[in-house]
Amino acid sequence: MTDTETYGRFFLPGPTEVHPDVLAAQTRPMIGHRGPGIVELMQNIEPGLKAMFQTERPVIVSTSSASGLMEAAVRNGVAGGKVLSLVNGAFSSRFSKIAMACGHDVERWEVEWGQVHSPDELADRLARSEFDAVTLSQSETSTGALQDLEAISDVVRQHERALLLVDSVTGVGGAETHTDEWGPDFILTGSQKAVALPPGLAFAVASEAMMERSRNAEAKGWYFDLVDLVDQGIKYQSPATPAVSLLYALEAQVERILAEGMKARWQRHLDMQQRTFEWIDEMNDAGVGLGVFAAEGHRSPTVTCVTMPGGTGSPELVERVESAGWVIGGGYGKLSDSTFRIGHMGDHTVEELDGLLDVISEALK
Known part of the structure; x- marks a missing residue:
């Protein structure tokens, strides 16, 4: 490619x-x-x-x-x-x-x-x-x-x-x-x-x-x-x-x-954040058991730290996503095994994010 x-x-x-x-x-x-x-x-x-x-x-x-x-x-x-x-x-x-x-x-x-x-x-x-x-x-x-x-x-x-x-x-x-x-x-x-x-x-x-x-x-x-x-x-x-x-x-x-304009740029980031939260809810409805690490009401529109089912396995998930041709972040520091991070920021779109979320969904199976 x-x-x-x-x-x-x-x-x-x-x-x-x-x-x-x-x-x-x-x-x-x-x-x-x-x-x-x-x-x-x-x-x-x-x-x-x-x-x-x-x-x-x-x-x-x-x-x-x-x-x-x-x-x-x-x-x-x-x-x-x-x-x-x-x-x-x-x-x-x-x-x-x-x-x-x-x-x-x-x-x-x-x-x-x-x-x-x-x-x-x-x-x-x-x-x-x-x-x-x-x-x-x-x-x-x-x-x-x-x-x-x-x-x-x-x-x-x-x-x-x-x-x-x-x-x-x-x-x-x-x-x-x-x-x-x-x-x-x-x-x-x-x-x-x-x-x-x-x-x-x-x-x-x-x-x-x-x-x-x-x-x-x-x-x-x-x-x-x-x-x-x-x-x-x-x-x-x-x-x-x-x-x-x-x-x-x-x-x-x-x-x-x-x-693009700053108002539109800020809104696009909020839209990507919201789509990530919706995906987590969808996965949990299917019994996966994901979570958002940051406190509700105080979450960044640019990066979401997602907790792993059972609190472990992040490095393996990151590798599976990468093998499919996509890249996400592992957990940082003491969260390295229990979380992964999605950087939905910059010039990304909700449509691109949806492609990533489909890949992560498969990798979590």
Whole structure:
């Protein structure tokens, strides 16, 4: 089969499927990163990025993984005080570990995997202790849990010193997110998730409070200096050589995203989530015994973590699906044997998802 014939079968929760036209855009000839070509390229990219984040502020484009911008968040956003890390899975835990690795005093507020944090309890914690920053993962890729970013942002805004630093790696581009309206101080995502690009780029928006914190930061390093990244970005430049081929792909993809429109994109992700839930119900009506790991009412529209019948057998299921020519994700970390994950994000459609669900149904027999 050609790549085009197999398109629509890759449902990992990252990296996700990349459209053939977007992949092909990377083959354009190279340009200098200080000439007029790069300026035009970045000008073409800007409207789509702002639409994805729902912002009028500059969108930082970093040649790095999203984990790099998680480090940028704590290096620029913590001024020597404590960090409150909201941990409910593997990647929110990574955020706290990054803060600790950067030398910060971190208080981990852990809830069970698959659960989310209470905004009311967060308000109580912030009232009892002073924190420089709060970290969280909006969409926890390991469990499929979705935090209430709007409510949490509202709570943190009531505390002048605390900045809200958000990993939205499987959020932005798929889960409805309104950066300017909700007001997180730093929100980041990666190219390889709901944005549906190859890995290697990361994007973020910083509030004015975050930028002021960055201007006064003493140990922010050089590569992830937000002041420099924003100042260069406003001129459609970058501090260091960017991944030009990936920027070509980004240009092609934001054109596709703008053509669809963000409201339609968000709805398509919700439709895929709902179809996944319906399929689980259908399988259970047939006596299979599947479940959704994340708490009801707090489930991400981009990734569903499905519990296995009997709580075991995920690796074998993933192999059977792959042998049929499709790809899903296994469980992550301590959930590796008991769950599998469907990354219904990016440019996938309900029709493509139905094809996958038929394959999984056969593999479960």
